[in-house]
Amino acid sequence: LLLGALLGWITFKLMKSIDDYNIEVIITLATVMTGTVVAQYLHVSAPLAMVVAGLIVGGNEARRYAMSAVTENYVDKFWELIDILLNTILFVLIGMELLVLDLEFEFVLAGLLAIPIALVCRFVSLIIPVNLFKTRLDFVPNTNLIMTWGGLRGAISIALALGLTAEMQRELFLVMTYVVVIFSIIVQGLTVGKLVKKLRKKNVGI
Incomplete structure (x- = not known):
């Protein structure tokens, strides 16, 4: 978190001193690449560092004082495109991984046990x-319950599991993650609307 805050502050200062959307887009890209390398070197979480840096650079203060309207538009469009490309690659990898997934009974059972643990x-x-x-x-009333049941897991969870090594019991955690994600999407995703309606009727009745 501290690394991300430092990177975000440095990026903000650099972008504030320049008024060229080409260079500013490159600065944001350099922040991510440099920050990831530094995080790995320091053995801290690169994703968390990048989230904090992104919140600072993409926040209202940075947009107001460090970006022109043109720069803001180009930076947003650039990272939207990167997001689309990376998501496409990720879903292709997820689909390919399904073909070679080791669906041992113990792994599936562990995934089923992980569902209530994740919800709690x-x-x-x-x-x-x-x-x-x-x-x-x-x-609204019962916000905690709604956000718990509506908190769907998906691509990010599987991407993290795919990043594990064999020494970290990759196959076990990958199957567990797939089970939790499938339950999340099919069961939680298809019933969260009904849950909200039921809770709304209950509150109105009260």
């Missing part, structure tokens, strides 16, 4: 932020 962990992790911001953000 998400519910617990939401208690503090929901209660902390419920007055300011005017949350």
Whole structure:
């Protein structure tokens, strides 16, 4: 987080000192590439560092003081294109991995056991932020329950599992992740609307 904040601040200062959308787009790309290498060298999380840096560079303050309207448009379009390309590659890899997935009974069983654990962990992790911001953000009743059941897992979870090595029990965690993701998309995704309607009727009845 600290590395990401430092990278974001440096990027903001560099972009503020320049008024050329070509160079500013390259600066954002250099931030990601350099930050990833530095994070790996320091043995810290590159994705978390990039998230923090992105929040700073893409925030309202940076847009107001460091980017012209033209620069803002080009930076947004550039990263939207990168996002589309990487997502396309990721989904191709996910589909190919399904063909060689080792569906051992123990692995599938572990995945089924991981489903309630993942749901409970998400519910617990939401208690503090929901209660902390419920007055300011005017949350609807049962927000924690809705966000828990509506928190679908997908490509990012599988991408993280694909990044494991054999020594980290890659096959086990990959199958577990696929089971959790499939449950999330099919069961949670198809029933979250019904859950919201049921809770709404219950609250209205009260």
